[in-house]
Amino acid sequence: MRKALTILTAIAITALLFSGCDKSGSSDDQKDESIPVRVAPVKLSNVIQTLIYDGDIKAEFEVKVFSKIPDRIEKFFVDEGDKVQKGNPIAKITATTIEQGVHQAEAGLVSAKVQESNLLLEFDRARRLNRENAMSMQQYDAIKTQYEAVKAQVQQAEAALKSVKSQLNDATVTAPISGIIGSRFYEAGDMANPAIPLVTIVQMNRVKIIFEATEEDLGILSVGQKVDVVITSYTGEKFSGKITKISPVLDPLTRMAKVEVIINNPDRKLKPGMYAHIEVITGVLENVIVVPRYTVIESTTMEKVHGEDRVVKNYYIFIADSNKAQRRKLNVIYVNHQNLAVSSGVKAGEQLITMGQNYLRDGAAIRISQEGGDIK
Numbered sequence: 001m002r003k004a005l006t007i008l009t010a011i012a013i014t015a016l017l018f019s020g021c022d023k024s025g026s027s028d029d030q031k032d033e034s035i036p037v038r039v040a041p042v043k044l045s046n047v048i049q050t051l052i053y054d055g056d057i058k059a060e061f062e063v064k065v066f067s068k069i070p071d072r073i074e075k076f077f078v079d080e081g082d083k084v085q086k087g088n089p090i091a092k093i094t095a096t097t098i099e100q101g102v103h104q105a106e107a108g109l110v111s112a113k114v115q116e117s118n119l120l121l122e123f124d125r126a127r128r129l130n131r132e133n134a135m136s137m138q139q140y141d142a143i144k145t146q147y148e149a150v151k152a153q154v155q156q157a158e159a160a161l162k163s164v165k166s167q168l169n170d171a172t173v174t175a176p177i178s179g180i181i182g183s184r185f186y187e188a189g190d191m192a193n194p195a196i197p198l199v200t201i202v203q204m205n206r207v208k209i210i211f212e213a214t215e216e217d218l219g220i221l222s223v224g225q226k227v228d229v230v231i232t233s234y235t236g237e238k239f240s241g242k243i244t245k246i247s248p249v250l251d252p253l254t255r256m257a258k259v260e261v262i263i264n265n266p267d268r269k270l271k272p273g274m275y276a277h278i279e280v281i282t283g284v285l286e287n288v289i290v291v292p293r294y295t296v297i298e299s300t301t302m303e304k305v306h307g308e309d310r311v312v313k314n315y316y317i318f319i320a321d322s323n324k325a326q327r328r329k330l331n332v333i334y335v336n337h338q339n340l341a342v343s344s345g346v347k348a349g350e351q352l353i354t355m356g357q358n359y360l361r362d363g364a365a366i367r368i369s370q371e372g373g374d375i376k
Helices: 002-033 096-131 137-169
Strands: 035-041 043-065 073-076 089-093 172-174 179-184 199-214 226-231 238-246 256-264 275-292 297-305 308-321 324-329 331-335 339-344 351-355 366-370
Touching: 035 308, 043 179, 043 256, 096 137, 199 238, 199 275, 226 256, 275 331
Parallel strands: 035 366
Antiparallel strands: 035 351, 043 199, 043 275, 073 089, 089 172, 179 199, 199 256, 226 238, 226 275, 238 256, 275 339, 297 308, 308 324, 308 351, 331 339
16 A cells, blocks of 8 residues: 555656646747847937939030041041030041132132123223213123123132132031030041031030939929939939929820939039939928838738729838737838838837847737837
8 A cells, every 4th residue: 555655656746847847848938939129119200202213414515526528537636535615626527629629619710800800891991982872782781791790700609619618617627615525436547427426525514314203203393493413433422403304295105204403513523424313302291200111011912992903012010019029000101212101000109120020920929139229
């Protein structure tokens, strides 16, 4: 009997020991299952409303300079990057045929003027004799007609000489505007083609950016509106400009309109071809709940909106509540690439989970590894 009681006591003690071990293990497992997160308090702040666009910088004015004469380029007076003033020579084109034409025209004009001079003497004599009735009217009219014909020949010769001299002047190509040589497409000795420019001249005291805006954005864009321009080449630096033109028509295929921005460029830091980000400030939302976009989980669903299937983007965050993660859906009034302005779904002062949220589900156990920091 005593032996049986000893055995039962041993079994009971063993059961109690195993029971204690199970509870201890369960507690450790629960602790291990909690997900480490970081939190920060939700705050009220101001949100600047902006529209973001991309575009390439261009010179405000760019002029292509062509040769009117399809002949060999004898000499270039400029190269890429050179400054030129209006009227400065750009290139000299070989014009042997035109030079010969000038000589012929000059000779033709001299011959016509000699004939005019001779006939003028004859015409003066005919007028005197006609007044004295010593010459018939028929003879007088014949001499007068010859003189007027020679005068017309002189005028034609003068016009021909002027025309051929103008062509000769075209052999020296000059700058139509002041600026900087942007590109040169030939070398000395090449054959000039009137369809291909010799050089381009750009004016870079101001530069422009042309971007395309959606139909929805056109309602909040206006001529004279200030913009900030960020250039990849100049990290941390912003350039100021303003909208100068908005196309009155939209592209029927893209439903977008071209918008032009002008930026002062006195130091010529901005160069044609640079890539630019344009930020247009359209307003400010004051004293609203602000949630950093990096803390938000975005999801896209197909929903019925006014009886139609539409793609809807939803925004979710996680709030730390008594060591539990609470999933919240946000009602968003504005979104940019940094922040969300929120009308409901979270309150100021609540602890927003800023790191580790991608591993959470609603009601998941959490362990706060850092708190009290500011949202950035």
